[in-house]
Amino acid sequence: MTYLTYGAAREALARGETSCEALVSSFLEKIEAENDRLNVFISVDAEGARAQARALDARRARGEDLPLAGMVVAVKDVICIRGQRVTCASRMLENFTSLYDATVIERLRAAGVLFIGKTNCDEFAMGSSNENSHFGPVRNPLDPDYVPGGSSGGSAAAVAAGMCHVALGSDTGGSIRQPAAFCGVMGLKPTYGRVSRYGLVAYASSFDCIGPFARDVDDLAAVLAVMAGQDPNDATSAPVPVPDYRAALDGGVAGLRIGLPKEYFGEGLDEGIRAAIEQQVARLETAGATVRDVSLPHTPYGIATYYILTTAEASSNLARYDGVRYGYRADEQAVRRAMKAEREALEAALRAAEEAGDDAAAAEARARLDAQESLLDRLYAQTRTEGFGSEVKRRIMLGTYVLSSGYYDAYYARAQRVRTLIRRDFERAFETVDVLLTPATPTPPFRLGEKLDDPLSMYLNDVYTVTANLAGIPGLVVPGGRHPEGFPVGVQLLGPHFEEARLLRAGAAVAHQATTA
Numbered sequence: 395m396t397y398l399t400y401g402a403a404r405e406a407l408a409r410g411e412t413s414c415e416a417l418v419s420s421f422l423e424k425i426e427a428e429n430d431r432l433n434v435f436i437s438v439d440a441e442g443a444r445a446q447a448r449a450l451d452a453r454r455a456r457g458e459d460l461p462l463a464g465m466v467v468a469v470k471d472v473i474c475i476r477g478q479r480v481t482c483a484s485r486m487l488e489n490f491t492s493l494y495d496a497t498v499i500e501r502l503r504a505a506g507v508l509f510i511g512k513t514n515c516d517e518f519a520m521g522s523s524n525e526n527s528h529f530g531p532v533r534n535p536l537d538p539d540y541v542p543g544g545s546s547g548g549s550a551a552a553v554a555a556g557m558c559h560v561a562l563g564s565d566t567g568g569s570i571r572q573p574a575a576f577c578g579v580m581g582l583k584p585t586y587g588r589v590s591r592y593g594l595v596a597y598a599s600s601f602d603c604i605g606p607f608a609r610d611v612d613d614l615a616a617v618l619a620v621m622a623g624q625d626p627n628d629a630t631s632a633p634v635p636v637p638d639y640r641a642a643l644d645g646g647v648a649g650l651r652i653g654l655p656k657e658y659f660g661e662g663l664d665e666g667i668r669a670a671i672e673q674q675v676a677r678l679e680t681a682g683a684t685v686r687d688v689s690l691p692h693t694p695y696g697i698a699t700y701y702i703l704t705t706a707e708a709s710s711n712l713a714r715y716d717g718v719r720y721g722y723r724a725d726e727q728a729v730r731r732a733m734k735a736e737r738e739a740l741e742a743a744l745r746a747a748e749e750a751g752d753d754a755a756a757a758e759a760r761a762r763l764d765a766q767e768s769l770l771d772r773l774y775a776q777t778r779t780e781g782f783g784s785e786v787k788r789r790i791m792l793g794t795y796v797l798s799s800g801y802y803d804a805y806y807a808r809a810q811r812v813r814t815l816i817r818r819d820f821e822r823a824f825e826t827v828d829v830l831l832t833p834a835t836p837t838p839p840f841r842l843g844e845k846l847d848d849p850l851s852m853y854l855n856d857v858y859t860v861t862a863n864l865a866g867i868p869g870l871v872v873p874g875g876r877h878p879e880g881f882p883v884g885v886q887l888l889g890p891h892f893e894e895a896r897l898l899r900a901g902a903a904v905a906h907q908a909t910t911a
């Protein structure tokens with residue numbers, strides 16, 4: 395029997411009804427039964443998880459009580475666990491093994507967490523549908539013809555399918571919140587700097603955040619309390635004390651000032667989602683919250699700003715995958731042979747042109763011979779051509795373009811300034827309200843393949859989530875009602891920097907109402 399929330403499992407452990415080993419086994423059975431169909435995990439560490447569980451049961455038998463003993467966690471495959479592969483769902487890192495634990499892994503392990511496997515995602519966390527994975531798409535457990543969202547689609551699906559208590563994801567522009575909404579689970583993107591990024595493979599370093607997925611706010615609060623806090627290995631982690639997140643949960647919403655940013659309810663919002671959100675808002679008002687309209691006027695620039703800045707950072711971060719230091723390397727002998735054949739063909743052309751007295755053709759052959767790059771340069775190019783998928787390449791090219799001389803001021807520098815304006819919009823709004831409430835996504839989940847040929851429409855799916863990353867503020871998505879077509883609707887709550895406790899408290903109220911409605 396699986397205790398699907400850690401809260402329930404913890405009580406069962408305390409009553410002696412189950413053991414850590416039994417918890418792990420029941421999740422492994424679920425994975426065994428469903429993973430072929432849903433493609434949630436890239437790797438499963440059955441032996442490791444069982445061994446950890448047995449060790450933990452022995453410690454518990456000796457009377458040791460760890461705060462998260464027996465919590466079973468799945469980890470997005472962009473976060474390092476020592477001795478395990480970290481593929482980033484890319485051919486580039488298909489066979490790369492981590493040499494160390496990410497800080498979050500180290501902290502959770504010390505608190506008694508059992509790691510069951512690494513989850514599928516979009517390649518290097520770039521995507522909104524989990525279709526950009528070298529290991530194939532994840533399917534939505536609620537309906538396998540639909541995408542689970544992305545990029546942390548495997549982590550959201552793992553929680554939704556009952557394959558773990560909690561899963562870790564990363565959120566650069568919505569990659570925790572959007573798949574949480576699509577799979578009907580909860581997902582929290584903490585404040586930038588709240589949780590150490592040490593051991594998270596970088597996509598866009600000034601945006602990336604690690605955060606949890608769970609079935610209830612209690613589990614989110616419990617796991618955040620352990621993950622959060624300053625880390626000497628991440629200079630951007632903040633020296634801000636970590637509050638008791640669980641103590642905050644019961645506060646209710648009486649007196650809470652909720653803002654509805656009008657830019658998040660405009661054109662493009664699905665009517666079924668709008669109706670579900672409006673119902674939630676009405677219920678929160680009945681429960682004692684005060685609701686008012688606010689404006690975040692620079693919201694329309696969010697997507698453009700996000701895709702300029704994150705691709706710029708990505709083009710720099712991903713420069714390290716060159717086949718020399720990390721991961722995949724193109725076949726060196728094949729590259730050598732191809733270059734040699736090219737050279738010989740050019741030399742033959744040159745000779746023929748000289749014999750025919752064709753000066754123009756000879757000059758061209760000479761120029762092309764001179765232009766042939768070094769073996770190393772060709773090996774870099776070939777490695778990156780073969781190792782990266784098309785979306786990653788698109789972003790590296792976009793990012794290189796916006797950073798190139800002559801365009802830098804027009805794109806990158808200007809986007810940095812707009813980022814500041816977006817952050818100020820939020821600061822101003824939080825002078826008059828405690829939290830903002832918005833839809834998590836403009837549409838319900840879409841079918842696999844539906845948006846693959848249209849990157850722009852894929853990017854537009856992130857319209858309500860990227861702004862929190864641009865501003866560095868925390869965002870929580872909880873299921874809040876149902877779409878007429880059947881999928882759950884995600885409600886997003888945004889708060890000021892380091893006010894995760896406030897979001898969790900409001901989220902508890904939304905979730906409570908959604909289940910009692």
Ligand code: GLN
Nearest residue numbers: 519521565566567568569
């Ligand atoms: N979907 C967004 C993107 O493709 C967000 C990704 C993320 O948060 N990692 O960039």
